[in-house]
Every structure is written in structure tokens, then in C-alpha cells.
Amino acid sequence: MNFKKCKIGESIQLKSKRFNFEKDCIVTSIxxxxxxxxxxxxxxxxxxxxxxxxxxxxxxxxxxxxxx
Structure with a gap:
């Protein structure tokens, strides 16, 4: 997903193989x-x-x- 396409209130999944991290998040501000x-x-x-x-x-x- 393109950083610039994110919208406030949108639900996204944040992943990081480097940090072994995966969370469902809400975009609160840009x-x-x-x-x-x-x-x-x-x-x-x-x-x-x-x-x-x-x-x-x-x-x-x-x-x-x-x-x-």
C-alpha cells in the first residue's frame, strides 16, 4: 500500500519482517x-x-x- 493513499480512519495492517511485528491499526492522523x-x-x-x-x-x- 502506498503511504500517500492512506486515509484517516482507515484500518490497515502494519507488518515488519525485520522487527517480527504484525498489528491491525487505525490511521489516526497524517x-x-x-x-x-x-x-x-x-x-x-x-x-x-x-x-x-x-x-x-x-x-x-x-x-x-x-x-x-
Whole structure:
């Protein structure tokens, strides 16, 4: 999924093979080259906010997949 195609309120899956990470998230804001994602972490039992930059996607640290 292209970083620029993300919309606020959209549900996406955030994946990272490098960090062994896969979470279903909601896009909460997009400002410049940053996208803010929110998800529930079952291990910590709390809601987590994560900020990704365009570089995180560009250098394949993370992959965004639409859940629609």
C-alpha cells in the first residue's frame, strides 16, 4: 500500500519482517511525511500510538496493507 493513499480512519495492517511485528491499526492522523497509527497491544494491555515516517516505508522497515 502506498503511504500517500492512506486515509484517516482507515484500518490497515502494519507488518515488519525485520522487527517480527504484525498489528491491525487505525490511521489516526497524517501530517507531512508522518503517519500516526493506533492499535491495541495484547501483551501490554494498552492502546499504543506509533508514528511512521515515509523513510520507514521506503527502506522496507514496515509494510502497510489495507484491510478493506
Amino acid at each position: 501530517i507531512g511525511n508522518e503517519i500516526n497509527l493506533t492499535y491495541y497491544d495484547n501483551e501490554c494491555k494498552e492502546i499504543v500510538n506509533k508514528v511512521l515516517t515515509l523513510e520507514d516505508i521506503k527502506y522496507n522497515d514496515y509494510e502497510l496493507v489495507s484491510l478493506h
